[in-house]
Amino acid sequence: MKIRRIAYSLGTLTTTKQILMISRKAxxxxxxxxxxxxxxxxxxxxxxxxxxSKITNRVxxxxxxxxxxxxxxxxxxxxxxxxDKLSNIRMIIGLGVSTPALAENWHxxxxxxxxxxxxxxxxxxxxxxxxxxxxYNGRFFVIKDFRLSFKPIRSNIxxxxxxxxxxxxxxxxxxxxxxxxxxxxxxxLRKTVSFIRSNSGKKxxxxxxxxxxxxxxxxxxxxxxxxxxTLAFYTSVGQYYNKFLSENGFRNxxxxxxxxxxxxxxxxxxxxxxxxxxxxxxxxxxxEACLTALKRFVSTGISLPIIQINPLDEGExxxxxxLGAFNNG
Numbered sequence: 001m002k003i004r005r006i007a008y009s010l011g012t013l014t015t016t017k018q019i020l021m022i023s024r025k026a027x028x029x030x031x032x033x034x035x036x037x038x039x040x041x042x043x044x045x046x047x048x049x050x051x052x053s054k055i056t057n058r059v060x061x062x063x064x065x066x067x068x069x070x071x072x073x074x075x076x077x078x079x080x081x082x083x084d085k086l087s088n089i090r091m092i093i094g095l096g097v098s099t100p101a102l103a104e105n106w107h108x109x110x111x112x113x114x115x116x117x118x119x120x121x122x123x124x125x126x127x128x129x130x131x132x133x134x135x136y137n138g139r140f141f142v143i144k145d146f147r148l149s150f151k152p153i154r155s156n157i158x159x160x161x162x163x164x165x166x167x168x169x170x171x172x173x174x175x176x177x178x179x180x181x182x183x184x185x186x187x188x189l190r191k192t193v194s195f196i197r198s199n200s201g202k203k204x205x206x207x208x209x210x211x212x213x214x215x216x217x218x219x220x221x222x223x224x225x226x227x228x229x230t231l232a233f234y235t236s237v238g239q240y241y242n243k244f245l246s247e248n249g250f251r252n253x254x255x256x257x258x259x260x261x262x263x264x265x266x267x268x269x270x271x272x273x274x275x276x277x278x279x280x281x282x283x284x285x286x287x288e289a290c291l292t293a294l295k296r297f298v299s300t301g302i303s304l305p306i307i308q309i310n311p312l313d314e315g316e317x318x319x320x321x322x323l324g325a326f327n328n329g
Contacts, residue, residue, distance in 0.1 A: 003031070003291075003294060003295065003298060003305075003326050004031065005031065005033045005303075005304055005305075006031055006032055006033065006294075006304075006305055006306075006307065006326055007032065007033045007034040007035065007036060007062075007208070007304055007305070007306040007307070008022060008026055008032065008034075008035055008036065008306065008307050008308075008309055008322075008323075009036040009037075009038060009064055009210050009306050009307065009308040009309065010022060010023075010035065010036070010037050010038075010048075010309060011038055011230075011308045011309060011310060012038065012040065012042055012043065013230075013309075013310050013311055014309055014311060014319075016043075018311065018316070018319060019037075019048065019052070020051070020052070020055060021316070021319070022035075022309065022319060022323065023035055023052045023055060023056055023059070024055055024056065025323050026056075026059055026323065027055075027056040027057060027058050027059050029323075029327065030058075031326070031327065032059055033059070033060060033304060034059055034060035034061065034062055034092065034304075034306075035049075035052060035056070035059050035060070035061055035062070036061075036062040036063070036064035036092075036094065036210075036306055037049055037052075037061075037062075037063060037064065038063075038064050038065065039063065039065070039066050039067070039070075040098070040102065041102065041106055045063040045066050046063065046066075046079040046080070046082070046083055049061045049062075049063070049083050049087075049091070050082070050083050050086055053083060053086045053087035053090065054086065056087075058090075059090070060090045060091075060092055061083060061087055061090050061091055061092065062091075062092035062093070062094045062160065063092070063093060063094040063095075064094040064160075064162070064180055064210060064306065065094045065095055065096030065098070065162045065180060066093075066094065066095060066096070067095075067096060067097060067098035067102065067103065067107075068095055068096070068097055068114075068117055068118055068121040069097065069098060069102070069103035069107055069109045069111060069117070070098070070102075070103070070106075070107045070109075072141070073120075073121050073124030073125045073128060073141055073143075074124070074128060074143070074146075076093065076095070076121075076125055077124075077125045077128035077129055077148070078128075078148065080093045080125070080129070080157050081129060081148065081150075081152040081153070081157070084152065084153055084154065084157055085152075085153045088153075089153055089154055091157050091158075092157070092158045092159075092160060092178075093125065093157055093158065093159045093160065094160045094161075094162065094180050095118065095121065095122065095159065095160070095161050095162065096161070096162030096163075096180070097111075097114040097117070097118060097162075097168075099111075099237070099238060099239055099240070100239060101237070101239070113139075113140075114168070115167045115168055115171055116139065116140070117140050118161060118168065118171060119171060119175060120136075120138040120139065120140050120141050121140075121141065122159055122161065122175055122176065123136070123138075124136050124138070124141050124143060125159065126159070127143075128143075128147075128148060129148075129152050129154075129155050129156070129157055130152075130155045131147060131148055131150075131151045131152050131155060132147055133145055133146065133147040134146065134147065158177040158178060158206075159176050159177050159178075160172075160176055160177060160178035160179060160180050160206065160208065161175070161176040161178075161179060161180065162179075162180040162181075162182065163179055163180070163181065164182075164240045164241065164244050165240065165244070166195075169192065169195065169196065170195075170199055172196075173195075173196045173199040173200040173205070174199060174200065174201075177202070177205065177206065178205060178206030178207070178208055178304075179196060179205075179206070179207055179208065180208050180209075180210065180306075181207070181208065181209040181210070181302070182209065182210045182241075183212075183231070183234060183235075183238075183241050183244070183245065183281055184209065184244075184248075184281070185245075185248055185249060185250075185280040185281060186280055186281075186296055186297055186300060187249075187280070188248050188249075189209065189297065189300040189301075189302065190300040190301065193207055193300055193301035193302060194301070197301070206303050206304055207301065207302045207303045207304070208302065208303070208304040208305075208306055209297065209302045209304070209305060209306065210306040210307075210308050211281075211282060211283045211294075211297060211305060211306065211307055211308060212227050212230045212231055212281065212282040212283070212284070212308050212310060213227070213282070213283045213284065213290070213307035213308055213309055213310060213322055214226040214227040214230070214282070214283075214284040214310040214311075214312065214318075214322075215283075215284065215285070215286070215287060215290050215318070215321045215322045215325050216285075216286065216312050216317075216318055216321055217286050217287055217321055218317070218321075219312070220284075220285040220286040220289065221285075222312055222313075223284050223285055223286070223312060223318075224278060224284045224285055225270070226284070226310050226311075226312050227278060227282040227283075227284035227310060228270040228271075228273040228278055228282075228284075229266055229267075229270040230282075230308075230310050231270070231273055231277070231278065231281060231282060232257050232261065232266060232269040232270040232272070232273055233261075233266055233269075235253075235254055235257045235258065235273075236257055236258050236261035236262075236266075236269055237261075242254055242258060245277075249280075250274075250277050253272060253273060253274050253277045256272035257269045257270075257272045257273060260272050279293070283297070283307060287321065287324070287325045290325050290326075291325060291326060294307075294326060307322065307326075309322055
């Protein structure tokens with residue numbers, strides 16, 4: 001199987017200098033479809049993409065993800081239209097609900113009815129991006145006779161919705177231009193892809209899946225350790241991921257990881273990640289192992305694999321291993 005398209009997510013473990021270096025290198029590789037910037041309680045996504053847009057010419061630029069509990073639809077639409085103009089129509093809006101802890105303890109917004117909120121949010125963003133005067137009267141969002149002060153360079157900026165549970169997967173399939181999946185075992189991913197295809201009526205609906213990536217030809221075991229730490233962190237702090245992975249074959253591992261994280265922290269918790277769990281969810285090790293893993297994931301039917309870059313202590317060498325790992329696959 002030939003890997004024709006790949007993307008990279010510039011996670012929180014990358015420095016600003018590394019983000020710019022990765023973006024420049026990725027832009028020169030025609031196999032790289034897009035660069036994605038996540039957002040939690042650190043780096044802000046749209047300003048990061050704005051900076052990346054000025055040092056790249058080709059790759060698409062996405063948020064993976066910004067939370068619908070952290071901004072209004074108007075703020076997201078303004079930000080996306082701005083980056084789309086800066087980048088010459090390369091913006092992708094990646095939306096998600098994040099976690100109750102972030103919504104309530106960081107943004108001070110009550111976390112309730114995430115699927116319904118997401119539906120209204122997407123509808124509002126699409127209306128705003130038309131550049132016309134609009135009104136919207138929803139349960140969560142109300143807009144009264146407003147329009148953007150500038151005409152967006154395009155009104156159809158793609159919107160991808162991040163989804164874990166079936167209701168959000170279905171909403172994304174019906175409403176969005178693509179879906180963003182994360183931490184799904186390879187054997188479960190195949191079923192999810194089939195479900196999406198059967199419900200999405202769009203011919204070019206993008207099924208993107210983000211994979212924790214850590215690659216080192218010099219020290220593959222260190223790469224596996226790095227991936228296990230990232231996996232353990234998301235399992236411990238992500239309420240939805242914790243539940244989803246428990247229900248999909250890793251109940252014992254999830255319980256062990258969560259207990260250790262709460263008692264002793266991440267450096268103890270990651271040791272509870274089994275080899276089966278690590279290999280079913282991540283792309284890590286040396287280049288050969290990672291290419292084999294990527295091909296296995298792509299065979300499930302996803303259309304865009306996104307590698308979340310987790311650098312090792314080797315720094316730039318580790319990043320170069322990641323960027324070069326899939327060039328000949």
